[in-house]
Amino acid sequence: MPYTNGSTTPPVIEIQNITKIYKMGETEVRALNGVSLTIREGEYVAIIGTSGSGKSTLMNMIGLLDKPTSGNYAIRATETNRLSQNQMADLRNKEIGFVFQRFNLLARTSARRQVELPLFYAGVGAGKAAQMATAALERVGLGDRTHHKPDELSGGQQQRVAIARALVNSPSILLADEPTGALDTKTGEEVMALFEELNQQGMTLILVTHDTDIAAQAHRVVTLRDGEIMSDEMNGLTLEPTPVVAYG
């Protein structure tokens, strides 16, 4: 199979027949309806679909921010429904970087402090954390904005602070929900170049987008519709949806 890093890398994310149902009084919303998906180490995947198709719900599930109503999810062959809250928190802290669709920055807190947050919970000392946070901000082009608070930053700059925060702990998996949504074309391209570079270095990348041009830069495109996987394409080649395979 035409994975960029070869087809033999081990699976990082294995999702089997996941559903997520929101109950709104009488009516049920099936945000995810029997989704199965396997993503291997070093893949670069774009998830596309119309608004309300369940992209964010799937990302939150992958990022361990939310729990499925039914189905199984294993991360590096560890069944997540067996993990304690604290174990999940540690995985979110060390393995996963998450860029939210709504940036979710802390009010009245400087960019550097925002980026230091994951380091604090990882137990990194204050001096080293400040260094690492500054480096991460420089990487997204905000080296001169470290002391700015969210209300002193543009939307695109806030987005980049959120990206720096997701990257600062050097996670092996980066999840980004509409990372270029708030950015102009040029800054969007810079961020995409950064993602490409991170993927070259071996980071597994999953991003949600509306934009087919952005999706085209990924190596694999998963299309959602009404909570189900419509198609799963590799570099323009249509593949069968990933078969449900039992591992381990």
Next chain:
Amino acid sequence: MKLFRYFSVALTGILAHKLRAGLTMLGIIIGVAAVLTTTGFGSGAAADITANIQNGGVNLLTISSGSSRGGNNPATMTMADAQALSDAQIFPDLVYVAPQYSSSATYTSGSEEGTYQTIGATANYAIVTDLDIEYGQFFTAEQVEKNESVVVLGHTVATDLFGTADAVGQSVRINNNAFQVIGVLEESGGAGFGSNDTRAYVPLQVAQGRLFNASRYRGNYSVSTISIQVATAEGMDDAAKRIEQTLRMRHNLSKDDTNDFTISNQADLLETISNVTGTLSILLGSIGGISLLVGGIGIMNIMLVTVTERTREIGLRKAVGAHNSDILLQFLIESLVLCVLGGLIGIGFSYGVAAILSRMSFMPFAIVIEYWALVLAIGVSSASGFIFGLYPAWRATKLDPIEALRFE
């Protein structure tokens, strides 16, 4: 150290939300200050009254006209009663018997004029009630005997009339009679119940006759009260009993009649007063408690207003790897810092108010801040700070990170 790191997170959080922190602290400050100053008033008043009564002398019995049940008090006690009780053969244990007749009179000196409680007394009154003379002296038994027109002024009376406490030798008109000042009392401090500062003393029969034209009862001048010093504290009850018998006989009361006089003993008085001041403390304490409640509600409101923002913050912290214990610890330290700071400011504020008020001339006593009030105030306000600060945090830790992030 881990705890130290949380301290810096909590401090950063407080500094990032100065208004919220300030309002929370304000609630605690108001609560603590309200409790401390109101209960301080009560304790101060109680301490002042008790001290004044204890100043009054030792082993003191006071006999006054009328039954203890109140009603109008006909002047049933007379000079003859006082004389009967002065008989050392029958009452060897009554060291001093000091009858008094008191009423208020108008004093004039030049253009100064004032109305003061005037007590007609015998020479031993100064000993029985333990009066301290600053200038001159109290009148002697001889001066009382001769009905001399002399007066001993309380400290405030002297300064009001003459502008100075040293008024000995001056003359003053009392109800238009000329008197000579022969002594001025020391300032007794405080002005409340039982203070001497606004009183004046003249020989007994001068008061009964010339000044007030007291009523007569069976041919004898009536007296307002008789103060009696008993030899020993243990002998007080026995002396009171024998005095009661003698007076009942003298007043021709039959077995079924109730006493037409009241014997009160200093210990009883103290007890009554401490009941009164106890009630006062409870009253003021409840006012303070209400203020504390209001402060607590203030804190709660602020916490509730910020609960959305805080829940999102908690969601984010959890999303980037915080454990529930991390969150709770952060919020705990944050409220601890606010409560301790607010509590300290509140205490400082109360002591400031107490110091300023106590120096004001209209305050009859000093405000006394007691330790139990300190503990109560800090305890309750910190508890409200903790509960209202921690509750949203505790609730938010129950949510999945995404639910907390979406919280509205």
